[in-house]
Amino acid sequence: MSNAVSALGNASFDGFAKIREIGPVGMISLRAKPEVKGLAKAIKAAVGTGLPAQRQIEISGDKAAGWMSPDEYLLILPYAETAAAMAAIDKALKGEHYLAVVVSDARAVFHVEGAKADQVIAKLSPVDFAKMGANELRRTRAAQVAVAFWREGDGYTLVCFRSVASYVLGLLSHSAMVGSEIK
Amino acid sequence: MLILECPYCGVKAEETELSPGYEAHLKRFGPGSSDTEFEDYMFARKNPKGVHFERWRHVYGCGKWFLAARDTATLEVFGTYAAQSSAPPAALQDKIKAKRPDWKGYK
Amino acid sequence: MSTRLQKGGRLIDRSAALEFSFNGKRLRGYQGDTLASALLANDQMLVGRSFKYHRPRGIVAAGPEEPNALVGLGKGGRFEPNQRVTTTELFEGLEAESQNHWPSLEYDVGVVNNSLARFLPGGFYYKTFMYPRAAWKHLFEPIIRASAGLGKAPREKDADRYEQLYAFCDLLVVGGGIAGLQAALIAGASGAKVIVLEQTAFWGGRAPVDGDVIDGKPAALWINTAVQALEAMENVTLRLRCAGVGVYDHGYVLADEKVADHTPGDGRPKHRLWRIRAGQIVTATGAIERPLSFAGNDIPGVMLAGALREYVVNFAVSAGDRTVVVTNNDDAYRTAIALVEAGLVVAAVVDARVTVTGALPERARALGIRVATGTAVVKVKGGKRVTGVQLGAQAGEGAVLEEIACDAVAMSGGWSPVVHLWSHCGGKLNWDVDQQHFRPDATRPPTGADGAAMVVAVGAANGAMTAAEALADAAKGAGIAVKAAGFKASGKAAVAEAVAEARMEPVWVMPQGAGPNLRAKMWLDYQNDVKVSDVQLAAREGYESVEHTKRYTTLGMATDQGKLSNINGLAVLAHALNEDIPRVGTTTFRPPYVPVTLGALAGESRGDIFQPLRRTPMHSWHEKMQAYMEPVGLWRRPYCFPRAGENHEQAVHREVNNTRTALGLLDASTLGKIIVKGPDAGKFLDMLYTGVMSSLPVGKCRYGLMCSEQGFLSDDGVVARIDEETWLCHTTSGGADRIHAWMEDWLQCEWWDWQVYTANITEQLAQVAVVGPNARKLLEKLGGMDVSKETLPFMAWADGTLGEFDVRVYRISFSGELSYEIAVPASQGLAFWEALHKAGAELGAMPYGTEALHIMRAEKGFIMIGDETDGTVIPQDLNLGWAISKKKADFLGKRGQERVYLASPERWKLAGFETLDSSVVPDGSYIVAAGKNANGQGNTQGRVTSTYYSPTLKRGIAMGLIHGGLNRIGDIVEFNTVTGGTVKARVVDPVFYDKDGEKQNV
Missing domain, CATH: 3.50.50.60 (FAD/NAD(P)-binding domain)
Structure with missing residues (x-):
């Protein structure tokens, strides 16, 4: 809908890494056990990817499916396409025990870009980047709030709750200030 | 600061990514239970110096509750396992017995 | 005097001179200097005054163990107290000032404590401040607060990140x-x-x-x-x-x-x-090298032998022209040798050991250095600077056999x-x-x-x-x-040339038989001014544990955490107790090893990102309107929207009146919203809530209460049945995450075979309460769905559109007025909120804040989690028995509520109160009762839980818990007040306004 705006109006910050708020991005939280009949089909129909394995994110163009927990997946897609995807999921999982709910507006999404993007997040999250897989979706905290991030392009995509978007932009900007890079 | 491996997502989470849930393997007593049973369920905690079974939630992570066996004095972690367990896995109990011959069992 | 040598200094760059200042005096140093070496190069040996006796103190060490040389560094937003000069690198323009003195470093009034030293022994604080109490408050504390303490706290905000x-x-x-x-x-x-x-x-x-x-x-x-x-x-x-x-x-x-x-x-x-x-x-x-305990070992110019050598070798700085080295080991001879090799004079090496034949002493002797064996420093002479040492036999009691003039003393008691x-x-x-x-x-x-x-x-x-x-x-x-670590080690060790060192000899007091006068001038802990005599006194007074002695004497409790003093102190204690040192043991080593500035510990958590403030989609609008915000958990919510010329109270009253007579709009986005879905969802919610949710028809809403297993009321909210398998649970604003975690706890850990999924969608939706007699008119003006009483009656909900927005509308009321709570996707929240205001202008629409919300709910006698509840209140206390199912065999909290104490008719229960003089009962008041309890305190029979001025009724109204509850209606009771008196109030029905609910049900 034309009224839809992202949490921070695509605010950005340029430091030794670039921070950009993107969106609004379409997201669906899908709760189901991996063995549920039709789940792979539902994800394929909704975002065109396979069922992601533990802690993995499967990216296909502007869509993706991420593993959030043993019975939760995060589906990412263009904002306007959530209704169609929900319909496809409902069709594929009819009669099964699952819960699909649109959460596009509950989230804020950032790109952290640049060769030292990992340093920006390493100042906020207790994550060993050397041991993070190429397609790993890591759920953790950034300072005091929950986040999830994964590698994308020459940096990372990071998702947090919408209400704390301004806080998270503040965190990322503070960590990315010129002069703060680690040599 | 502890590190516990979440058995659901495999992350070696540090304590700040977790929230504690105190003693594990409590049996719930509801209506119809005696005052003693209810008191034990609500208030009587072992609080041992030594082997202890605890609940932890991977709150800044997959959100799942899991159980951990830990030595409260040395902070040695014997293992973590799913919350959907009415008793610690046999292999874990064997491991603890081997390391702590004086251990009297989880009950 | 201490000075810079012409040659040498492996760490300094003589081509890069730096200017700095100490107490306003402009001084010069080099790139590579520490502030300590630069001060010494400028003959600034005196750098501070001691904590208790205000004795003049100089630099003792060359590393983080330095106890004396603490300064205030920088200015304004970059001022830092208690910085050790030995670990501060010199830079151009550095500004330092000494601390703990008044009026100046050279002439300090507090030094009077020094002459009173015998009245300020170990444990002085504990002994003196016991009685009389008044003396502590009016005499001792003000003086100690003024004269004690090291640096001053910075006054300005830290300019750094x-x-x-x-x-x-x-x-x-x-x-x-x-x-x-x-x-x-x-x-x-x-x-x-x-x-x-x-x-x-x-x-x-x-x-x-x-x-x-x-x-x-x-x-x-x-x-x-x-x-x-x-x-x-x-x-x-x-x-x-x-x-x-x-x-x-x-x-x-x-x-x-x-x-x-x-x-x-x-x-x-x-x-x-x-x-x-x-x-x-x-x-x-x-x-770390240990000092030796001889009288006057704290006089400026007495330094650790290793430090003295380090200043010469690394910075080409000599502490004095003529040095006496005093030691119980071979290592200190390295200092004597280094000094002589740098062209300085070593008057003597005073060695407590009788036999000294090691390789290093022999080298010293070969360089012509005098070695006095079996000898002790009896006393250091000098005030603000060493002028000489008196020597005697280490085995003796302090008879002076010889006096040597010197301006520096290098001491070594061995290394820890x-x-x-x-x-x-x-x-x-x-x-x-x-x-x-x-x-x-x-x-x-x-x-x-x-x-x-x-x-x-x-x-x-x-x-x-x-x-x-x-x-x-x-x-x-x-x-x-x-x-x-799981790797394979390889590689060979480097080999250093071995230099044999002879055995050191333990020397804890010098000379061994020193009398009380000497022992009272032997410093163990320089920073806290603890002497050998203080530790011995503690031992005599029965402090046998090293941990007790530490706290009694304050040994090792200063910012250096006893890096120099711990071993010497416990050796003295062991000796006084006639125990072995290992039996006495050490105090506990706790982090941090060196002080860490609070800024580093706080990290990024300052200013705007001190904590994660949660903002609703309409937050920017509230800010633009200059709403007065209040914290609700981590959320910031408008308390009220003051207009020009209004104070907060006036604004709140206007908002209440306008909502009751025309139209109020509330940003209710913070309300918790949790989806619960699955074949067992109804059964699950029946366990979670005290009432029955499984029987709620699709399209309807029901108020519900949640309790802890103990039975205490924990959260409340309206539940809507979305479809056959799906419920939406509203929680309090502060409770969404907690209740969602509570649900997941039970589903994961207790009823894991139940088929239920939950999702916390609080932030997916913006929610607006449209409240007041004109509420329906506004929605009808926007158009798009039927919001009539017939189609959408009280406690029903419907999906539809309003204007250009897809909405879900709930007919629920927390104010007693005709009211709709409308949810839209968060990304459209602001647009929707603005559309409501625009369309509502002609209907008298005004935003209202949380305080108006609170007053309106109190006028209706609705309870608020956190006001009427405090973790010890059960629903029955609040006359909410109607919301508790009698039929259900079990729900969380049911067994807890059956406990004798919670089932007792003696419990305080909810009632309303109206003061006889229409005033507002003070927050926190108790209802007084006759007589006194065992502690001599007045008895009580109840307490206020919510108290407001009601603009609707134009009087003070209150809710509270009282013994007897609603049975007391008509009684006159007294609430205590802040000033000590009481205020009389009549017990009334807590529903103050529209008792029959006619206004919300139109």
Whole structure:
């Protein structure tokens, strides 16, 4: 809908890494056990990817499916396409025990870009980047709030709750200030 | 600061990514239970110096509750396992017995 | 006097002169100086006054163990108190000032304490301030507060920024001396991921100062080669100016990197706190020299022998022209030799040992240095500066046999390994009789998550005191750590030329038989002014435990945490108790090893990002309207929207009146919203809520209560049945995350076979309460769905559109008025809110805040979680029995509520109150009862839970809990007030307004 705006109006910050708020991005939280009949089909129909394995994110163009927990997946897609995807999921999982709910507006999404993007997040999250897989979706905290991030392009995509978007932009900007890079 | 491996997502989470849930393997007593049973369920905690079974939630992570066996004095972690367990896995109990011959069992 | 020598100084760059100031005096130093070496180069030996007696104090050490030379550094937003000059790198324009004196460093009034010293013994505070109480409050405390304390707290906001960094490695080496570098070389070669930390600005530690020769080269050359080799390894990270300050459970280590202390204002963060998780930790933290306890050992010019040598070798600074070295070991002879080699005069080496024949003493003798054996310093002469020493027999009682003029004294009581990091997490120590120090016991190490050793101490930190021993020990220790980290160690240890040292002799008091007058001038703890006599007094008074003695005398409790004083102090205590030193033991080593500035610990958590403020989609609108915001959990919500000329109270009253007579709009987005879905969802909600939710028809809403297992009311809210398998549970604003976690707890840990999924969608939706007689008119004006009483009756909900918005509308009311709560996707929240205001303008729409909400709900007698509840209140107390199912066999809290105490009719229960004089009952008031309790306090029979001025009723109204509850209606009771009196109130029905609910049901 034309009224839809992202949490921070695509605010950005340029430091030794670039921070950009993107969106609004379409997201669906899908709760189901991996063995549920039709789940792979539902994800394929909704975002065109396979069922992601533990802690993995499967990216296909502007869509993706991420593993959030043993019975939760995060589906990412263009904002306007959530209704169609929900319909496809409902069709594929009819009669099964699952819960699909649109959460596009509950989230804020950032790109952290640049060769030292990992340093920006390493100042906020207790994550060993050397041991993070190429397609790993890591759920953790950034300072005091929950986040999830994964590698994308020459940096990372990071998702947090919408209400704390301004806080998270503040965190990322503070960590990315010129002069703060680690040599 | 502890590190516990979440058995659901495999992350070696540090304590700040977790929230504690105190003693594990409590049996719930509801209506119809005696005052003693209810008191034990609500208030009587072992609080041992030594082997202890605890609940932890991977709150800044997959959100799942899991159980951990830990030595409260040395902070040695014997293992973590799913919350959907009415008793610690046999292999874990064997491991603890081997390391702590004086251990009297989880009950 | 202390001065800069013409030649030498391996760390200074004479081509780069720097200007700095001390107490406003402009001084010069060089690039590479520490503030300590630069002060000494300018003959500024006196740098501070002691804490208790205000005695003049000079620089004693050359490292972080410095107890005396603390200064205030910088100005304004960059002022920092209590900075050790020995660990402060000099930079151009540095400004320092001494502290703990008045009016000046040279002439300090507080020194009167010094002459009163015999009235201020150990335990003085405890003894003096017992009685009379009034004297403490009016006499002692004001004086002590004014005269005690070291630096002053900064007055301005810190102009710098700080950050933290999470780092991970297989092997962490703390300490960049030769042992640390040797360990790092072996660890690096194994392929393990290695981090090496060094607290100073240069690698190599003391070896070059000691003149060690490694692999046939001067130590400095070997160090350069080693650092180059490490820099070439991709798996090795080297950090200078980064002190490992604490070892914690499971290999967690904190390190404080002083990124820009020496380059203030250059745009970099001042400090970076490293939060390191290491597989194995190698502590190569060196050793600290101990002072000797002789009378006047605190007079400026008395320094540690190793420090004196370090100033000469590293900075070409001499502490004095004519030095007396006093020692009980061979190492101090290195200082005598270094001084003579630098062209200075060593008047004598005073050695407490009777037989002195080691290689180093022989070299000293060959250089023509006089060695006085079996001799003690009886007393140091001088006030603000050493002028000489009186010597006598160490075996004697202090008879002066000789006096030597000198302007510096180099003392050495032996070296103590820095075992702090080893000990932080439980590593145990052994007493080494030969070297008279505690050192790590490798058989009792700190253990990690797997129960195995996680720390290996190497080099001097492990008691390997010579370069040759330290390198061999480092190689061995690194091998153990590398293997434990899961790698294979290789590489050979470097070999240092061995210099034999003869055995040291324990000397804890000098001379051995010194009498009370001398012992009262022997300082153990310089910073806290604890003397040998204080510790002996503590022992006499029965303080046998070292932990008690520490607290009684304050030994080791200053900012240096007893780095110089601990061993000497406990040796004196052991002697006084006639015990062995290891039996007395040490006090507990706790992090941090060196002080860490609060800024580093706070990291990024300051200012706007101090904590995560949660903002609703309409937040920017509220800010634009200059709403007065209040915290609700981490949310910020408008309390009220004051207009020009209004105070908050007037604004709130206007908002209430307008909502009751026209139209109010509330941003209710913070309300918790949790989806619960599945074949067993109804059964699950029936367990969670006290009422029945499974029977709720699709399209309807029902108010529900949740209790803890103890039975206490924990949250409330309206539940809507969405479809056959789906419910939407509203929670309180502060309760969404907690209740969602509560649901998941039961589903994951107790009823894991029930088929239920939950999703917290609080932030997906913006929610607006449209409230008041004109509410329906506004929605009809927007158009798009039928919101009539017939189609959408009270406690029903419907999906539809309003204007251009897809909405879900709930007919629920928390105000007693005709009310709709409308949810839209959060990304459209602001647009929807603005559309409501635009369309509502002609209907009298005004925003209202949380205070108006509170007043309106109180006028209706609705309870509020957190006001009427405090974790000890059950629903029955609040007359909410109607919301508790009598039919259900079980729900969370049911068994708890059956307990005798909670089922008692004696419990205080909810009622309303109207003051007879229409005033507002003070928040927190109790309802007084006749008589007094066992403690002589007045009895009570109830308390207020909510109290407001009702603009609708134009009087004070209150809700509260009272013994007898609604049975007391009509009674007149008294609430106590802040001023000590009481205010009379009548007990009434808590529904003050529209008792029959006609207004909300139209």
